[in-house]
Amino acid sequence: MTIKNTISEIWYTRCPVPTPVGLAVQLxxxxxxxxxxxxxxxxxxxxxxxxxxxxxFDHHLNYSFxxxxxxxxxxxxSEGNPTRLVGITWTDEFQAIITLPGSGIKTTKDLVGRRFGIARRPPGIVDFMAATALKGLVSALSLEGLSHKQVEIVDIALTDSVLDGREGPQLYGLRNRQAYGAEIAALLRGEVDAIYVKGTGGIAVANLIAAHTVVEFGFHPDPRIRINSGSPRVLTVDERLAEDRPDLVARLIETLHRASDWAEAHPDDVRRFVAREVGASEEVVASANGPDLHKHLGLGLEPELVAAIGHYKDFLYEWGFLERDFDINAWVDRRPWDGIDVRAVA
Known part of the structure:
Protein backbone atom coordinates (compact mmCIF):
# COMPACT_ATOMS: atom_id res chain seq x y z
CA MET A 1 0.00 0.00 0.00
CA THR A 2 1.40 3.39 -0.94
CA ILE A 3 1.44 6.45 1.27
CA LYS A 4 -1.09 8.06 -1.05
CA ASN A 5 -3.72 5.48 -0.09
CA THR A 6 -3.18 5.80 3.67
CA ILE A 7 -4.85 9.18 4.11
CA SER A 8 -8.60 8.77 4.23
CA GLU A 9 -9.54 12.04 5.93
CA ILE A 10 -8.24 15.58 6.39
CA TRP A 11 -9.18 18.13 9.01
CA TYR A 12 -9.78 21.70 7.88
CA THR A 13 -10.87 24.98 9.39
CA ARG A 14 -11.49 28.55 8.37
CA CYS A 15 -12.38 31.73 10.23
CA PRO A 16 -15.89 33.20 9.76
CA VAL A 17 -14.53 35.84 7.40
CA PRO A 18 -14.25 36.23 3.61
CA THR A 19 -11.86 33.52 2.32
CA PRO A 20 -11.64 31.39 -0.81
CA VAL A 21 -11.83 28.34 1.47
CA GLY A 22 -15.20 29.51 2.75
CA LEU A 23 -16.40 30.00 -0.81
CA ALA A 24 -15.03 26.64 -1.93
CA VAL A 25 -16.80 24.89 0.94
CA GLN A 26 -20.14 26.56 0.25
CA LEU A 27 -19.85 25.86 -3.48
CA PHE A 57 -5.87 28.11 17.13
CA ASP A 58 -2.77 25.95 17.68
CA HIS A 59 -2.76 23.88 14.46
CA HIS A 60 -1.87 20.66 16.32
CA LEU A 61 -3.83 18.14 14.22
CA ASN A 62 -1.97 16.01 11.70
CA TYR A 63 -3.22 16.15 8.11
CA SER A 64 -4.98 19.47 8.46
CA PHE A 65 -5.15 22.88 6.83
CA SER A 78 6.74 30.50 16.96
CA GLU A 79 6.01 27.71 19.45
CA GLY A 80 7.61 25.20 17.11
CA ASN A 81 4.46 23.60 15.71
CA PRO A 82 5.48 22.07 12.37
CA THR A 83 3.37 23.92 9.84
CA ARG A 84 3.91 25.39 6.38
CA LEU A 85 2.65 28.65 4.91
CA VAL A 86 1.37 27.77 1.43
CA GLY A 87 -0.87 30.70 0.46
CA ILE A 88 -1.91 34.25 1.37
CA THR A 89 -5.16 36.13 0.70
CA TRP A 90 -5.44 39.89 1.14
CA THR A 91 -9.03 41.06 1.54
CA ASP A 92 -9.23 44.56 2.98
CA GLU A 93 -11.91 45.37 5.52
CA PHE A 94 -13.25 48.20 7.62
CA GLN A 95 -10.87 49.16 10.48
CA ALA A 96 -11.54 52.09 12.74
CA ILE A 97 -11.13 53.75 16.10
CA ILE A 98 -14.57 54.71 17.40
CA THR A 99 -15.92 56.64 20.38
CA LEU A 100 -19.21 57.95 21.69
CA PRO A 101 -20.45 61.19 20.12
CA GLY A 102 -20.20 63.10 23.40
CA SER A 103 -16.64 62.05 24.26
CA GLY A 104 -15.02 65.18 22.90
CA ILE A 105 -12.71 63.02 20.75
CA LYS A 106 -13.10 64.25 17.20
CA THR A 107 -9.74 63.39 15.62
CA THR A 108 -6.82 61.06 16.28
CA LYS A 109 -4.89 63.84 18.00
CA ASP A 110 -7.69 64.05 20.57
CA LEU A 111 -6.78 60.52 21.73
CA VAL A 112 -3.71 61.87 23.51
CA GLY A 113 -4.17 61.39 27.25
CA ARG A 114 -7.44 59.51 26.79
CA ARG A 115 -8.31 55.90 27.72
CA PHE A 116 -8.17 53.31 24.93
CA GLY A 117 -9.88 50.02 25.81
CA ILE A 118 -8.49 46.62 24.82
CA ALA A 119 -10.32 43.40 25.74
CA ARG A 120 -7.99 40.81 27.27
CA ARG A 121 -8.72 37.10 27.44
CA PRO A 122 -7.24 34.78 30.11
CA PRO A 123 -3.89 33.06 29.39
CA GLY A 124 -3.86 30.06 27.09
CA ILE A 125 -4.73 30.57 23.45
CA VAL A 126 -2.95 33.56 21.95
CA ASP A 127 -5.06 36.69 22.50
CA PHE A 128 -5.42 37.56 18.83
CA MET A 129 -8.14 40.16 19.39
CA ALA A 130 -5.92 42.11 21.80
CA ALA A 131 -3.10 41.94 19.26
CA THR A 132 -5.48 43.18 16.58
CA ALA A 133 -6.65 46.14 18.64
CA LEU A 134 -3.09 47.13 19.57
CA LYS A 135 -1.96 47.08 15.95
CA GLY A 136 -5.02 49.12 15.01
CA LEU A 137 -4.17 51.70 17.68
CA VAL A 138 -0.51 51.89 16.64
CA SER A 139 -1.45 52.24 12.96
CA ALA A 140 -4.00 54.97 13.65
CA LEU A 141 -1.65 56.97 15.87
CA SER A 142 1.21 56.67 13.39
CA LEU A 143 -0.82 58.59 10.82
CA GLU A 144 -0.47 61.65 13.05
CA GLY A 145 3.07 60.93 14.20
CA LEU A 146 1.84 59.89 17.64
CA SER A 147 2.93 57.02 19.91
CA HIS A 148 0.93 54.55 21.99
CA LYS A 149 2.75 55.97 25.00
CA GLN A 150 0.67 59.12 24.59
CA VAL A 151 -2.54 57.14 25.15
CA GLU A 152 -3.66 55.38 28.34
CA ILE A 153 -4.29 51.74 27.44
CA VAL A 154 -6.98 50.22 29.66
CA ASP A 155 -7.45 46.45 29.83
CA ILE A 156 -11.02 45.16 29.66
CA ALA A 157 -10.79 41.81 31.44
CA LEU A 158 -12.69 38.87 29.93
CA THR A 159 -13.24 35.68 31.91
CA ASP A 160 -13.88 33.21 29.10
CA SER A 161 -11.51 31.61 26.63
CA VAL A 162 -12.17 32.03 22.94
CA LEU A 163 -13.09 28.32 22.93
CA ASP A 164 -15.85 28.91 25.47
CA GLY A 165 -19.31 30.09 24.66
CA ARG A 166 -19.73 28.09 21.46
CA GLU A 167 -23.08 26.83 22.71
CA GLY A 168 -25.69 27.72 25.28
CA PRO A 169 -28.63 30.12 25.77
CA GLN A 170 -26.38 33.18 25.66
CA LEU A 171 -26.02 32.65 21.91
CA TYR A 172 -29.79 32.86 21.33
CA GLY A 173 -29.51 30.20 18.64
CA LEU A 174 -26.68 31.92 16.75
CA ARG A 175 -23.28 30.40 15.95
CA ASN A 176 -21.18 33.02 17.73
CA ARG A 177 -21.38 35.90 20.15
CA GLN A 178 -21.59 39.39 18.71
CA ALA A 179 -18.09 40.82 18.36
CA TYR A 180 -16.95 43.71 20.57
CA GLY A 181 -19.66 43.25 23.20
CA ALA A 182 -17.30 43.77 26.13
CA GLU A 183 -15.61 46.75 24.51
CA ILE A 184 -18.92 48.45 23.72
CA ALA A 185 -20.15 47.83 27.28
CA ALA A 186 -17.00 49.44 28.70
CA LEU A 187 -17.44 52.38 26.36
CA LEU A 188 -21.07 52.87 27.40
CA ARG A 189 -20.20 52.56 31.11
CA GLY A 190 -17.61 55.31 30.71
CA GLU A 191 -14.70 53.06 31.64
CA VAL A 192 -12.86 53.79 28.38
CA ASP A 193 -12.99 56.61 25.86
CA ALA A 194 -12.29 54.82 22.57
CA ILE A 195 -11.96 51.33 21.10
CA TYR A 196 -10.84 49.62 17.89
CA VAL A 197 -13.28 47.70 15.69
CA LYS A 198 -13.00 45.97 12.34
CA GLY A 199 -14.87 43.96 9.74
CA THR A 200 -18.58 43.23 9.61
CA GLY A 201 -18.77 42.95 13.40
CA GLY A 202 -17.16 46.35 13.80
CA ILE A 203 -19.51 47.98 11.31
CA ALA A 204 -22.53 46.45 13.04
CA VAL A 205 -21.68 47.64 16.57
CA ALA A 206 -20.60 51.10 15.39
CA ASN A 207 -23.97 51.42 13.69
CA LEU A 208 -25.78 50.09 16.78
CA ILE A 209 -24.48 52.81 19.11
CA ALA A 210 -24.28 55.57 16.46
CA ALA A 211 -20.57 55.84 17.20
CA HIS A 212 -18.31 58.65 16.09
CA THR A 213 -15.51 57.40 13.86
CA VAL A 214 -12.28 58.99 15.02
CA VAL A 215 -10.28 57.52 12.13
CA GLU A 216 -10.94 54.78 9.56
CA PHE A 217 -7.94 53.14 7.86
CA GLY A 218 -8.99 49.72 6.56
CA PHE A 219 -8.52 50.89 2.99
CA HIS A 220 -5.58 53.22 3.55
CA PRO A 221 -3.18 53.39 0.56
CA ASP A 222 -0.19 52.39 2.70
CA PRO A 223 -0.36 48.60 3.22
CA ARG A 224 1.68 48.85 6.43
CA ILE A 225 -1.21 50.79 7.96
CA ARG A 226 -3.78 48.19 6.86
CA ILE A 227 -1.74 45.15 7.93
CA ASN A 228 -3.38 43.41 10.86
CA SER A 229 -4.67 40.00 11.94
CA GLY A 230 -7.04 39.77 8.98
CA SER A 231 -5.02 41.67 6.40
CA PRO A 232 -3.65 39.48 4.97
CA ARG A 233 -5.00 36.05 5.94
CA VAL A 234 -2.95 32.89 5.59
CA LEU A 235 -3.42 29.35 4.33
CA THR A 236 -1.34 26.91 6.36
CA VAL A 237 -0.96 23.13 6.36
CA ASP A 238 0.64 20.85 8.91
CA GLU A 239 4.02 19.32 8.11
CA ARG A 240 2.79 15.74 7.69
CA LEU A 241 0.30 16.76 5.04
CA ALA A 242 2.94 18.87 3.29
CA GLU A 243 5.48 16.04 3.27
CA ASP A 244 3.32 12.94 2.86
CA ARG A 245 0.80 14.31 0.37
CA PRO A 246 2.09 17.39 -1.44
CA ASP A 247 -0.25 16.40 -4.27
CA LEU A 248 -3.23 17.06 -1.99
CA VAL A 249 -1.84 20.46 -1.02
CA ALA A 250 -1.50 21.25 -4.71
CA ARG A 251 -5.07 20.07 -5.28
CA LEU A 252 -6.19 22.37 -2.44
CA ILE A 253 -4.49 25.36 -4.05
CA GLU A 254 -5.96 24.54 -7.45
CA THR A 255 -9.43 24.26 -5.95
CA LEU A 256 -9.12 27.60 -4.18
CA HIS A 257 -8.08 29.21 -7.43
CA ARG A 258 -11.21 27.76 -8.96
CA ALA A 259 -13.24 29.41 -6.20
CA SER A 260 -11.40 32.71 -6.70
CA ASP A 261 -12.08 32.66 -10.43
CA TRP A 262 -15.74 31.93 -9.73
CA ALA A 263 -15.84 34.88 -7.33
CA GLU A 264 -14.58 37.37 -9.90
CA ALA A 265 -17.40 36.38 -12.25
CA HIS A 266 -20.15 36.44 -9.59
CA PRO A 267 -19.92 39.62 -7.47
CA ASP A 268 -23.51 39.53 -6.23
CA ASP A 269 -23.32 35.87 -5.28
CA VAL A 270 -20.02 36.47 -3.47
CA ARG A 271 -21.64 39.10 -1.28
CA ARG A 272 -24.48 36.68 -0.49
CA PHE A 273 -22.12 33.78 0.25
CA VAL A 274 -19.85 35.90 2.44
CA ALA A 275 -22.86 37.24 4.35
CA ARG A 276 -23.77 33.64 5.16
CA GLU A 277 -20.17 32.90 6.14
CA VAL A 278 -19.80 35.82 8.55
CA GLY A 279 -23.36 35.86 9.89
CA ALA A 280 -24.21 39.35 8.65
CA SER A 281 -26.46 40.99 6.08
CA GLU A 282 -25.30 41.63 2.54
CA GLU A 283 -25.56 45.36 3.26
CA VAL A 284 -23.11 45.02 6.14
CA VAL A 285 -20.72 42.94 4.03
CA ALA A 286 -20.76 45.55 1.26
CA SER A 287 -20.04 48.31 3.76
CA ALA A 288 -17.28 46.41 5.58
CA ASN A 289 -15.45 44.96 2.56
CA GLY A 290 -16.19 47.43 -0.22
CA PRO A 291 -17.65 47.01 -3.70
CA ASP A 292 -14.72 44.99 -5.08
CA LEU A 293 -14.75 42.15 -2.56
CA HIS A 294 -15.15 39.62 -5.37
CA LYS A 295 -11.80 40.73 -6.82
CA HIS A 296 -9.88 40.18 -3.57
CA LEU A 297 -10.41 36.53 -2.76
CA GLY A 298 -7.37 35.22 -4.59
CA LEU A 299 -4.45 33.23 -3.26
CA GLY A 300 -0.73 33.84 -3.76
CA LEU A 301 2.78 33.78 -2.33
CA GLU A 302 4.17 36.90 -3.94
CA PRO A 303 7.08 38.54 -2.08
CA GLU A 304 4.98 41.54 -1.04
CA LEU A 305 2.41 39.25 0.58
CA VAL A 306 5.08 37.32 2.47
CA ALA A 307 6.67 40.62 3.54
CA ALA A 308 3.30 41.78 4.91
CA ILE A 309 3.03 38.68 7.09
CA GLY A 310 6.62 39.21 8.18
CA HIS A 311 5.82 42.82 9.12
CA TYR A 312 2.98 41.74 11.39
CA LYS A 313 5.01 38.84 12.80
CA ASP A 314 7.63 41.38 13.88
CA PHE A 315 4.92 43.49 15.53
CA LEU A 316 3.59 40.48 17.43
CA TYR A 317 7.06 39.57 18.64
CA GLU A 318 7.81 43.15 19.71
CA TRP A 319 4.59 43.28 21.74
CA GLY A 320 5.12 39.91 23.44
CA PHE A 321 2.50 37.83 21.65
CA LEU A 322 5.01 35.27 20.34
CA GLU A 323 6.92 32.54 22.12
CA ARG A 324 10.01 33.31 20.05
CA ASP A 325 10.99 34.97 16.78
CA PHE A 326 11.42 32.97 13.58
CA ASP A 327 12.38 33.35 9.93
CA ILE A 328 9.22 34.05 7.94
CA ASN A 329 10.79 32.86 4.68
CA ALA A 330 11.67 29.50 6.23
CA TRP A 331 7.97 29.06 6.98
CA VAL A 332 6.94 29.52 3.35
CA ASP A 333 6.56 26.35 1.26
CA ARG A 334 6.31 27.05 -2.46
CA ARG A 335 6.67 23.41 -3.55
CA PRO A 336 2.91 22.79 -3.95
CA TRP A 337 2.80 25.62 -6.48
CA ASP A 338 5.32 23.93 -8.76
CA GLY A 339 3.62 22.72 -11.89
CA ILE A 340 0.27 24.35 -11.09
CA ASP A 341 -1.09 26.30 -14.04
CA VAL A 342 -3.70 28.47 -12.35
CA ARG A 343 -4.94 29.62 -15.75
CA ALA A 344 -5.95 26.08 -16.53
CA VAL A 345 -8.00 25.66 -13.34
CA ALA A 346 -11.67 25.45 -14.25
Whole structure:
Protein backbone atom coordinates (compact mmCIF):
# COMPACT_ATOMS: atom_id res chain seq x y z
CA MET A 1 0.00 0.00 0.00
CA THR A 2 1.40 3.39 -0.94
CA ILE A 3 1.44 6.45 1.27
CA LYS A 4 -1.09 8.06 -1.05
CA ASN A 5 -3.72 5.48 -0.09
CA THR A 6 -3.18 5.80 3.67
CA ILE A 7 -4.85 9.18 4.11
CA SER A 8 -8.60 8.77 4.23
CA GLU A 9 -9.54 12.04 5.93
CA ILE A 10 -8.24 15.58 6.39
CA TRP A 11 -9.18 18.13 9.01
CA TYR A 12 -9.78 21.70 7.88
CA THR A 13 -10.87 24.98 9.39
CA ARG A 14 -11.49 28.55 8.37
CA CYS A 15 -12.38 31.73 10.23
CA PRO A 16 -15.89 33.20 9.76
CA VAL A 17 -14.53 35.84 7.40
CA PRO A 18 -14.25 36.23 3.61
CA THR A 19 -11.86 33.52 2.32
CA PRO A 20 -11.64 31.39 -0.81
CA VAL A 21 -11.83 28.34 1.47
CA GLY A 22 -15.20 29.51 2.75
CA LEU A 23 -16.40 30.00 -0.81
CA ALA A 24 -15.03 26.64 -1.93
CA VAL A 25 -16.80 24.89 0.94
CA GLN A 26 -20.14 26.56 0.25
CA LEU A 27 -19.85 25.86 -3.48
CA UNK A 28 -18.99 22.23 -2.86
CA UNK A 29 -15.67 22.57 -4.70
CA UNK A 30 -13.51 21.28 -1.84
CA UNK A 31 -15.65 18.26 -1.04
CA UNK A 32 -15.77 17.37 -4.73
CA UNK A 33 -12.02 17.76 -5.25
CA UNK A 34 -11.01 15.67 -2.23
CA UNK A 35 -13.69 13.04 -2.82
CA UNK A 36 -11.99 12.31 -6.13
CA UNK A 37 -8.86 11.54 -4.11
CA UNK A 38 -10.79 9.28 -1.73
CA UNK A 39 -10.39 11.77 1.12
CA UNK A 40 -13.11 12.94 3.50
CA UNK A 41 -13.00 16.50 4.87
CA UNK A 42 -13.81 17.10 8.55
CA UNK A 43 -14.46 20.57 9.97
CA UNK A 44 -12.34 21.44 13.01
CA UNK A 45 -14.30 24.46 14.17
CA UNK A 46 -17.63 22.60 13.99
CA UNK A 47 -16.44 19.67 16.10
CA UNK A 48 -18.14 19.01 19.44
CA UNK A 49 -14.73 17.99 20.84
CA UNK A 50 -12.99 20.97 22.48
CA UNK A 51 -9.56 19.34 21.97
CA UNK A 52 -10.19 19.15 18.23
CA UNK A 53 -11.59 22.70 18.07
CA UNK A 54 -8.43 23.99 19.73
CA UNK A 55 -6.51 23.08 16.57
CA UNK A 56 -8.20 26.06 14.94
CA PHE A 57 -5.87 28.11 17.13
CA ASP A 58 -2.77 25.95 17.68
CA HIS A 59 -2.76 23.88 14.46
CA HIS A 60 -1.87 20.66 16.32
CA LEU A 61 -3.83 18.14 14.22
CA ASN A 62 -1.97 16.01 11.70
CA TYR A 63 -3.22 16.15 8.11
CA SER A 64 -4.98 19.47 8.46
CA PHE A 65 -5.15 22.88 6.83
CA UNK A 66 -6.33 26.27 8.03
CA UNK A 67 -7.30 29.51 6.30
CA UNK A 68 -8.02 32.67 8.26
CA UNK A 69 -6.57 35.24 10.60
CA UNK A 70 -2.80 35.17 10.82
CA UNK A 71 -2.13 35.57 14.56
CA UNK A 72 -2.87 31.98 15.73
CA UNK A 73 -0.80 30.29 12.98
CA UNK A 74 2.06 32.75 13.47
CA UNK A 75 1.97 32.02 17.20
CA UNK A 76 1.82 28.26 16.55
CA UNK A 77 4.88 28.48 14.32
CA SER A 78 6.74 30.50 16.96
CA GLU A 79 6.01 27.71 19.45
CA GLY A 80 7.61 25.20 17.11
CA ASN A 81 4.46 23.60 15.71
CA PRO A 82 5.48 22.07 12.37
CA THR A 83 3.37 23.92 9.84
CA ARG A 84 3.91 25.39 6.38
CA LEU A 85 2.65 28.65 4.91
CA VAL A 86 1.37 27.77 1.43
CA GLY A 87 -0.87 30.70 0.46
CA ILE A 88 -1.91 34.25 1.37
CA THR A 89 -5.16 36.13 0.70
CA TRP A 90 -5.44 39.89 1.14
CA THR A 91 -9.03 41.06 1.54
CA ASP A 92 -9.23 44.56 2.98
CA GLU A 93 -11.91 45.37 5.52
CA PHE A 94 -13.25 48.20 7.62
CA GLN A 95 -10.87 49.16 10.48
CA ALA A 96 -11.54 52.09 12.74
CA ILE A 97 -11.13 53.75 16.10
CA ILE A 98 -14.57 54.71 17.40
CA THR A 99 -15.92 56.64 20.38
CA LEU A 100 -19.21 57.95 21.69
CA PRO A 101 -20.45 61.19 20.12
CA GLY A 102 -20.20 63.10 23.40
CA SER A 103 -16.64 62.05 24.26
CA GLY A 104 -15.02 65.18 22.90
CA ILE A 105 -12.71 63.02 20.75
CA LYS A 106 -13.10 64.25 17.20
CA THR A 107 -9.74 63.39 15.62
CA THR A 108 -6.82 61.06 16.28
CA LYS A 109 -4.89 63.84 18.00
CA ASP A 110 -7.69 64.05 20.57
CA LEU A 111 -6.78 60.52 21.73
CA VAL A 112 -3.71 61.87 23.51
CA GLY A 113 -4.17 61.39 27.25
CA ARG A 114 -7.44 59.51 26.79
CA ARG A 115 -8.31 55.90 27.72
CA PHE A 116 -8.17 53.31 24.93
CA GLY A 117 -9.88 50.02 25.81
CA ILE A 118 -8.49 46.62 24.82
CA ALA A 119 -10.32 43.40 25.74
CA ARG A 120 -7.99 40.81 27.27
CA ARG A 121 -8.72 37.10 27.44
CA PRO A 122 -7.24 34.78 30.11
CA PRO A 123 -3.89 33.06 29.39
CA GLY A 124 -3.86 30.06 27.09
CA ILE A 125 -4.73 30.57 23.45
CA VAL A 126 -2.95 33.56 21.95
CA ASP A 127 -5.06 36.69 22.50
CA PHE A 128 -5.42 37.56 18.83
CA MET A 129 -8.14 40.16 19.39
CA ALA A 130 -5.92 42.11 21.80
CA ALA A 131 -3.10 41.94 19.26
CA THR A 132 -5.48 43.18 16.58
CA ALA A 133 -6.65 46.14 18.64
CA LEU A 134 -3.09 47.13 19.57
CA LYS A 135 -1.96 47.08 15.95
CA GLY A 136 -5.02 49.12 15.01
CA LEU A 137 -4.17 51.70 17.68
CA VAL A 138 -0.51 51.89 16.64
CA SER A 139 -1.45 52.24 12.96
CA ALA A 140 -4.00 54.97 13.65
CA LEU A 141 -1.65 56.97 15.87
CA SER A 142 1.21 56.67 13.39
CA LEU A 143 -0.82 58.59 10.82
CA GLU A 144 -0.47 61.65 13.05
CA GLY A 145 3.07 60.93 14.20
CA LEU A 146 1.84 59.89 17.64
CA SER A 147 2.93 57.02 19.91
CA HIS A 148 0.93 54.55 21.99
CA LYS A 149 2.75 55.97 25.00
CA GLN A 150 0.67 59.12 24.59
CA VAL A 151 -2.54 57.14 25.15
CA GLU A 152 -3.66 55.38 28.34
CA ILE A 153 -4.29 51.74 27.44
CA VAL A 154 -6.98 50.22 29.66
CA ASP A 155 -7.45 46.45 29.83
CA ILE A 156 -11.02 45.16 29.66
CA ALA A 157 -10.79 41.81 31.44
CA LEU A 158 -12.69 38.87 29.93
CA THR A 159 -13.24 35.68 31.91
CA ASP A 160 -13.88 33.21 29.10
CA SER A 161 -11.51 31.61 26.63
CA VAL A 162 -12.17 32.03 22.94
CA LEU A 163 -13.09 28.32 22.93
CA ASP A 164 -15.85 28.91 25.47
CA GLY A 165 -19.31 30.09 24.66
CA ARG A 166 -19.73 28.09 21.46
CA GLU A 167 -23.08 26.83 22.71
CA GLY A 168 -25.69 27.72 25.28
CA PRO A 169 -28.63 30.12 25.77
CA GLN A 170 -26.38 33.18 25.66
CA LEU A 171 -26.02 32.65 21.91
CA TYR A 172 -29.79 32.86 21.33
CA GLY A 173 -29.51 30.20 18.64
CA LEU A 174 -26.68 31.92 16.75
CA ARG A 175 -23.28 30.40 15.95
CA ASN A 176 -21.18 33.02 17.73
CA ARG A 177 -21.38 35.90 20.15
CA GLN A 178 -21.59 39.39 18.71
CA ALA A 179 -18.09 40.82 18.36
CA TYR A 180 -16.95 43.71 20.57
CA GLY A 181 -19.66 43.25 23.20
CA ALA A 182 -17.30 43.77 26.13
CA GLU A 183 -15.61 46.75 24.51
CA ILE A 184 -18.92 48.45 23.72
CA ALA A 185 -20.15 47.83 27.28
CA ALA A 186 -17.00 49.44 28.70
CA LEU A 187 -17.44 52.38 26.36
CA LEU A 188 -21.07 52.87 27.40
CA ARG A 189 -20.20 52.56 31.11
CA GLY A 190 -17.61 55.31 30.71
CA GLU A 191 -14.70 53.06 31.64
CA VAL A 192 -12.86 53.79 28.38
CA ASP A 193 -12.99 56.61 25.86
CA ALA A 194 -12.29 54.82 22.57
CA ILE A 195 -11.96 51.33 21.10
CA TYR A 196 -10.84 49.62 17.89
CA VAL A 197 -13.28 47.70 15.69
CA LYS A 198 -13.00 45.97 12.34
CA GLY A 199 -14.87 43.96 9.74
CA THR A 200 -18.58 43.23 9.61
CA GLY A 201 -18.77 42.95 13.40
CA GLY A 202 -17.16 46.35 13.80
CA ILE A 203 -19.51 47.98 11.31
CA ALA A 204 -22.53 46.45 13.04
CA VAL A 205 -21.68 47.64 16.57
CA ALA A 206 -20.60 51.10 15.39
CA ASN A 207 -23.97 51.42 13.69
CA LEU A 208 -25.78 50.09 16.78
CA ILE A 209 -24.48 52.81 19.11
CA ALA A 210 -24.28 55.57 16.46
CA ALA A 211 -20.57 55.84 17.20
CA HIS A 212 -18.31 58.65 16.09
CA THR A 213 -15.51 57.40 13.86
CA VAL A 214 -12.28 58.99 15.02
CA VAL A 215 -10.28 57.52 12.13
CA GLU A 216 -10.94 54.78 9.56
CA PHE A 217 -7.94 53.14 7.86
CA GLY A 218 -8.99 49.72 6.56
CA PHE A 219 -8.52 50.89 2.99
CA HIS A 220 -5.58 53.22 3.55
CA PRO A 221 -3.18 53.39 0.56
CA ASP A 222 -0.19 52.39 2.70
CA PRO A 223 -0.36 48.60 3.22
CA ARG A 224 1.68 48.85 6.43
CA ILE A 225 -1.21 50.79 7.96
CA ARG A 226 -3.78 48.19 6.86
CA ILE A 227 -1.74 45.15 7.93
CA ASN A 228 -3.38 43.41 10.86
CA SER A 229 -4.67 40.00 11.94
CA GLY A 230 -7.04 39.77 8.98
CA SER A 231 -5.02 41.67 6.40
CA PRO A 232 -3.65 39.48 4.97
CA ARG A 233 -5.00 36.05 5.94
CA VAL A 234 -2.95 32.89 5.59
CA LEU A 235 -3.42 29.35 4.33
CA THR A 236 -1.34 26.91 6.36
CA VAL A 237 -0.96 23.13 6.36
CA ASP A 238 0.64 20.85 8.91
CA GLU A 239 4.02 19.32 8.11
CA ARG A 240 2.79 15.74 7.69
CA LEU A 241 0.30 16.76 5.04
CA ALA A 242 2.94 18.87 3.29
CA GLU A 243 5.48 16.04 3.27
CA ASP A 244 3.32 12.94 2.86
CA ARG A 245 0.80 14.31 0.37
CA PRO A 246 2.09 17.39 -1.44
CA ASP A 247 -0.25 16.40 -4.27
CA LEU A 248 -3.23 17.06 -1.99
CA VAL A 249 -1.84 20.46 -1.02
CA ALA A 250 -1.50 21.25 -4.71
CA ARG A 251 -5.07 20.07 -5.28
CA LEU A 252 -6.19 22.37 -2.44
CA ILE A 253 -4.49 25.36 -4.05
CA GLU A 254 -5.96 24.54 -7.45
CA THR A 255 -9.43 24.26 -5.95
CA LEU A 256 -9.12 27.60 -4.18
CA HIS A 257 -8.08 29.21 -7.43
CA ARG A 258 -11.21 27.76 -8.96
CA ALA A 259 -13.24 29.41 -6.20
CA SER A 260 -11.40 32.71 -6.70
CA ASP A 261 -12.08 32.66 -10.43
CA TRP A 262 -15.74 31.93 -9.73
CA ALA A 263 -15.84 34.88 -7.33
CA GLU A 264 -14.58 37.37 -9.90
CA ALA A 265 -17.40 36.38 -12.25
CA HIS A 266 -20.15 36.44 -9.59
CA PRO A 267 -19.92 39.62 -7.47
CA ASP A 268 -23.51 39.53 -6.23
CA ASP A 269 -23.32 35.87 -5.28
CA VAL A 270 -20.02 36.47 -3.47
CA ARG A 271 -21.64 39.10 -1.28
CA ARG A 272 -24.48 36.68 -0.49
CA PHE A 273 -22.12 33.78 0.25
CA VAL A 274 -19.85 35.90 2.44
CA ALA A 275 -22.86 37.24 4.35
CA ARG A 276 -23.77 33.64 5.16
CA GLU A 277 -20.17 32.90 6.14
CA VAL A 278 -19.80 35.82 8.55
CA GLY A 279 -23.36 35.86 9.89
CA ALA A 280 -24.21 39.35 8.65
CA SER A 281 -26.46 40.99 6.08
CA GLU A 282 -25.30 41.63 2.54
CA GLU A 283 -25.56 45.36 3.26
CA VAL A 284 -23.11 45.02 6.14
CA VAL A 285 -20.72 42.94 4.03
CA ALA A 286 -20.76 45.55 1.26
CA SER A 287 -20.04 48.31 3.76
CA ALA A 288 -17.28 46.41 5.58
CA ASN A 289 -15.45 44.96 2.56
CA GLY A 290 -16.19 47.43 -0.22
CA PRO A 291 -17.65 47.01 -3.70
CA ASP A 292 -14.72 44.99 -5.08
CA LEU A 293 -14.75 42.15 -2.56
CA HIS A 294 -15.15 39.62 -5.37
CA LYS A 295 -11.80 40.73 -6.82
CA HIS A 296 -9.88 40.18 -3.57
CA LEU A 297 -10.41 36.53 -2.76
CA GLY A 298 -7.37 35.22 -4.59
CA LEU A 299 -4.45 33.23 -3.26
CA GLY A 300 -0.73 33.84 -3.76
CA LEU A 301 2.78 33.78 -2.33
CA GLU A 302 4.17 36.90 -3.94
CA PRO A 303 7.08 38.54 -2.08
CA GLU A 304 4.98 41.54 -1.04
CA LEU A 305 2.41 39.25 0.58
CA VAL A 306 5.08 37.32 2.47
CA ALA A 307 6.67 40.62 3.54
CA ALA A 308 3.30 41.78 4.91
CA ILE A 309 3.03 38.68 7.09
CA GLY A 310 6.62 39.21 8.18
CA HIS A 311 5.82 42.82 9.12
CA TYR A 312 2.98 41.74 11.39
CA LYS A 313 5.01 38.84 12.80
CA ASP A 314 7.63 41.38 13.88
CA PHE A 315 4.92 43.49 15.53
CA LEU A 316 3.59 40.48 17.43
CA TYR A 317 7.06 39.57 18.64
CA GLU A 318 7.81 43.15 19.71
CA TRP A 319 4.59 43.28 21.74
CA GLY A 320 5.12 39.91 23.44
CA PHE A 321 2.50 37.83 21.65
CA LEU A 322 5.01 35.27 20.34
CA GLU A 323 6.92 32.54 22.12
CA ARG A 324 10.01 33.31 20.05
CA ASP A 325 10.99 34.97 16.78
CA PHE A 326 11.42 32.97 13.58
CA ASP A 327 12.38 33.35 9.93
CA ILE A 328 9.22 34.05 7.94
CA ASN A 329 10.79 32.86 4.68
CA ALA A 330 11.67 29.50 6.23
CA TRP A 331 7.97 29.06 6.98
CA VAL A 332 6.94 29.52 3.35
CA ASP A 333 6.56 26.35 1.26
CA ARG A 334 6.31 27.05 -2.46
CA ARG A 335 6.67 23.41 -3.55
CA PRO A 336 2.91 22.79 -3.95
CA TRP A 337 2.80 25.62 -6.48
CA ASP A 338 5.32 23.93 -8.76
CA GLY A 339 3.62 22.72 -11.89
CA ILE A 340 0.27 24.35 -11.09
CA ASP A 341 -1.09 26.30 -14.04
CA VAL A 342 -3.70 28.47 -12.35
CA ARG A 343 -4.94 29.62 -15.75
CA ALA A 344 -5.95 26.08 -16.53
CA VAL A 345 -8.00 25.66 -13.34
CA ALA A 346 -11.67 25.45 -14.25
Missing amino acids: GFLEEAFAKEGVKLNSIIDSKDRAIRSSH RHGGNVPPIRAR
